[in-house]
Every structure is written in structure tokens, then in C-alpha cells.
Amino acid sequence: MSSDRQSGSLSDGTLTPGSPPTPKETSSSGHSVYNTPGEAPAFLLDRARTSKSIPGHQAGTGESEFAPDGGKPGQQQADQDDSSDERGQGGKNDDEGQDRKKVEWDGPDDPQNPQNFSLAYKWLLTAIVSLLTLNVTFASSAPSTTTEAIAAQFGLTMVQSQLVTSVFLWGYCAGPFVWSASSEIYGRRPIFIISMGCYALFIIGQPLAKNPETLFVTRFLSGVCASAPLTNSGGLIADIHDTVGKGLAMSLFTAAVFVGPSLGPIVGSYIVSKWRWEGVFWVLLAFGGCCWLIIVLFLPETFAPVLLVKKAKRLRKENPEKNKDFYAEHERLTTENSTFSIVKRTVVTPFKILSMEVILMLITVYLSIVYAVLYALFEAYPVIFRDLRGISLGMSSLPFLSVLVGAVFGAAANIVLNHRYRHLSHLWKGTPPPEERLYGAIIAGPLLVAGAFILGWTGYKPSISVWGPIIAGVPLGASITLVFISLQAFIIDTYGAYSASALAANTIVRSAVAGAFPLFTVQFFTGLGVNWAASIVGWVALALAPVPLIFYLYGPRIRKYGSRYAPCKDLEIRSELEEQGVLPKDSVRALGGEARTGIEEAKRQRAEERRRSQGEEAEKQA
DSSP, rough: OGGSSSSOOOTOOOEHHHHHHHEEETTTTTEEOOOOTOOOOOHHHEEEEGGSSSSOOOOOOOOOSSTTTOOOOOHHHHHHHHHHHHHHHHHTHHHHHHHHBBBOSSSSOOSSSSGSSOOHHHHHHHHHHHHHHHHHHHHHHGGGGGGGHHHHHHHHHHHHHHHHHHHHHHHHHHHHEEEEEEEEHHHHHHHHHHHHHHHHHHHHTTTOOOOHHHHHHHHHHHHHHHHHHHHHHHHHHHOOOOHHHHHHHHHHHHHHHHHHHHHHHHHHHHHHHHHHTTHHHHHHHHHHHHHHHHHHHHHHOOOOOHHHHHHHHHHHOOOOOTTOBBHOOOHHHHHHSSHHHHHHHHHHHHHHHHHOOOHHHHHHHHHHHHHHHHHHHHHHIIIIIIITTTHHHHTTTTHHHHHHHHHHHHHHHHEEEEEHHHHHHHTTTTTOOOGGGHHHHHHHHHHHHHHHHHHHHHHHTTSSHHHHHHHHHHHHHHHHHHHHHHHHHHHHHEEEEHHHHHHHHHHHHHHHHHHHGGGHHHHHOOOOOOOHHHHHHHHHHHHTTTHHHHHHHHHHHHHHHOOOSSSOOOHHHHHHHHHHHHOOOOOOOOTHHHHHHHHHHHHHHHHHHHHHHHHOOOOOHO
């Protein structure tokens, strides 16, 4: 159970750890209404839990994403806490009576709270959103095998026909603006139903297209709708999982992000070789339709503010006279903030943060290159295996299986790293330094470089064994997956309540870059040669490889002195740990040093807790 649900309340209404919350009012139906002072806007609170995309969300921090200029979100929360204390101590504030009417959960163990779903149900929902992600990412790459047939049918050049992949990825750029803000107003379930339903409908126009304009426009619109699982799945994962469970769930989600594109060319090439190119899109329609039915039948609402709105409406309906003043915080926030104002801030804030944060700039560049490499492979592999080696269309896409294997290895490696993070989370009171998420990216950097050079210098000559470029896909797939899981988790932990906007900016830029790469990849690899083209990719990856290590070593200082949007809560906890002697004071971070110290201390504390618990049980039995 997350720490934010283990808090109680003092007589003045402020929260303290260790005791259950005190009910302020009881409805006619017997439901308790709780007062939780100093809460930030609910639709903004959820931004602290958002992984759009990716991206992923993190546990709510109670900080408003849209803090006034000149202050960090942590300062905003401090001001809120001060005002809450004043209201509680004085007891004369007019808002106190209204707060007593505010509907909250019926205690920390309320079964209606998504955080209290059973573990099996949580993982069922995680599997569903991962399947949705697999669906839409599969759709991004499967049509890459249809470009020759599309060019022949509509009289297009190869570059023009490759727009079938590019426009879909460019749809990812527009989607986050629509689906992210909407999910924070109306909840997860309706957005998933609407977006995936429209996604399937737009696919119908693609195999039936009579001209290329219809094909490309419907592909773009389906890409806009397909971005919803990428932007909102992380929010659902954070709605139901605690900090440790979220890390494991994000591994499954991120694996789907890369398994889908790896499977696309394999399935697509087989369909095109056996049937017409339209068959690929009919398969996408069937897959998308099945996923839509799964959403309708099995995916519930998990966004807590929207669930509390439903609870408030139900209480008012049960007893219109006595309960007429009951309300949920989200109702007032969505009334006071118009949909237009919320969408406007959702559009502006990502670019504002991107332009001011060095950390986000460098990470966005790195992830854009990595994402572009993945989609460049869809055009480079046919050059290596079909053009140079004469392998058939159906067989030439099988080497993508090595990329898939690498992606699975990368996700598995992250699960191992998450086990280590669990110990740190216990020691750091649920908020370890964001830099502790970077181990995967540090490992992945050299793997990406190695994979690029192996691909280039074993793939450029037909006389060299075909297994060389095939094996290169394993480090490429593993590195791409590790980089994404690691750096996106780092963004979420670094920017807290601002993570949604940070991830949105990252998603927009990398999707735009990745969408452009297929348009010139074939010319790039045929003009320079596979060896030198892949070498350029390797050199760029080599130049960017130190970025995670630099942030690991100097990230705390950069966040403290050079970041306007990073809460830096871990630095406060670090000061406490230094005073307790757990960490050395004023030490320069040594790679792994603090992590080892922290893990050992966390293990020691847990062992003491187990011994204490066993002793108490023995005393009770005696």
C-alpha cells in the first residue's frame, strides 16, 4: 500500500502517519466523508502519475503542474500545507464546513479505491493496456511491408509510399494533446473506448482507399487515435500500482512498445507475400476491433478523482436534502477550469518545460535518436537482406525476431534492476533519487553502439554470414528497450507533477523525428553503403552514450541549481540520511557506492522489522 494512503488525521484536520483518517461527516447511506486539506487540483494531481507515454505516471505528489512563475512545485506544496495548518489550528475558516462535505474514500482500505484492487486484478488490467499498446505499435510498422505494392497501385515513388509509416507516427504527435487532457477531465475508460473505437473506424478507410490521399489521411487520423494507449496507459498503471509494482508493470508496458513494431514487419511481409497489400489493414482492423471489445467488457474506470465524482453524485441522489452539499474536488476543479483552459495549458506547458530544462533537452535528443533507429531498421533490413542477399519478401523480415528477442531481454533486465530499486525505495521513504533509475540506460548505451557497428560491418557484404546482421538485432533491441524504460522513469521521477508535460514534449519530438527517418533511410543506406551508414548511427550513439552517466554523477546538482521544475524531494531525504549516518555527508557520488550503501541499510532495516514482528507475535502467543 502506498504511503499516501497510510496517513491519518489530527484533530485540526492535518494528516499524520500511522493513524487512520477521521471521518468528518456520515451520509445517509452510511458512507463516511473525509476531509483532506491542502489538496492540489485532482486533474493536475494525476499529472504526477502520468507515463505517456509513456510514456508512465508516478504516485501523486499533491503538487500542481501549473505552478506560478518563479517557484518550484515543492514550494507550492509547502504553501498549501501552511495554509492547511492555519485552517486547522484556527478552526474558523469558512472553507472548513465545505471540506466536511468533500467526498473521499471510506478509509485507506476502501475496496472502491483502485489502489486496493487485488493483485491479480491489477495485473489483468496491466495486461490489457499492454495489449492495447502492442496493438497500436504493431500497426505502426506492419504496413511498412506494403510500400512497394502501394507505390505500384497508385503510381507513387518509393519515398511517397513510405509516408504510410511516417504519417502514422506523426499522428502520435497530435494525439497526446487530445487524449491526455481529456483523460484528466473525463477519466480513463471513456477515452480508451472513444479513441480505440475511432482508431478501428479509420482503419476501414485504408484498404478501401481509391487514392493515396485517402490512405494517408486515414492513416494519420488512426495514428492520432492510436496514441491514446501510449499516453494514458501509464496513468492507468499508476492509478492501481504502488511505487514498486509500477516499476514491474512499466517493464511489461514498455516491452509491448517495442515488441509490437518488431512483430509488424514479420506478419506484414507474410500477408503481402500470400495476399494483396490490403490484407495487412484488414488484419489491423480485426486486431483493433477485438481490443475495443476487451476495453468495453473488461476495462473499468481507475482514475480516482472521477470515481469520487460518481460517489458524490450517488450520495446526493440517495438523499437529495441531507446530502445536497456533498461534492468531489474534481467537480469543482473542472467547473472552475474550462476544458479550453485545461487543453491550452496542456499544449503550452510541454514546450515551455522542454525549452528551459537541460535534462529534458538531452534526454529528448537521445530518445529521439533511439526511436528513429528502431523505425529506420524497418527500411534498412530489406536493403541488407533482400537487396544485397536476395532473400524473399516473407523471409527477409524474420531477422526482426532478433530485435524482438533483444527487447524481451531488455525488459527482463529492467525487472532485475527494479528488485534493487525496491530496497532503495524502502530506505528513501518511497522517493529514491531519480538518478537511481539510470542504470539501465548506462548499460544500454554501449550496447546500442555495438549493435550499430555489428549491423553495418557484417551486413554490407553478401559474402559475410547472414547471422552477423541477425545477431546485431539482439543488442539493438535490448538497448532500445532499456534506454526507454530507464530514461522515461527518470523523467517521471525527476519532474514529479510536471512529468506529464515532460513526457508529452518527449513523445512529440521523438515521434516527429522517427516519422521522418523512413523517408530517407533507404537512400541513406544505399548511397553511403550499409557499413558507413550504420557507422554514422553508431558514432551518434557513442556521442550520446555518456548522457545517462553524466546525469547519474551530476544529476542532483543540476536539479538543485539548474532546474526550475524538479521538486528535488530526494535531496531533503538525503539530508536526513546524512544526519543519521546512513550516507556520508557532502560526498561526491561514486558510481554504485550510494546504491550499495542504501541497499545494505534497507536490508538491515527490513531484517530488524521482521525480527521485531516475530518477537511481538511470540509475546502474543505466550
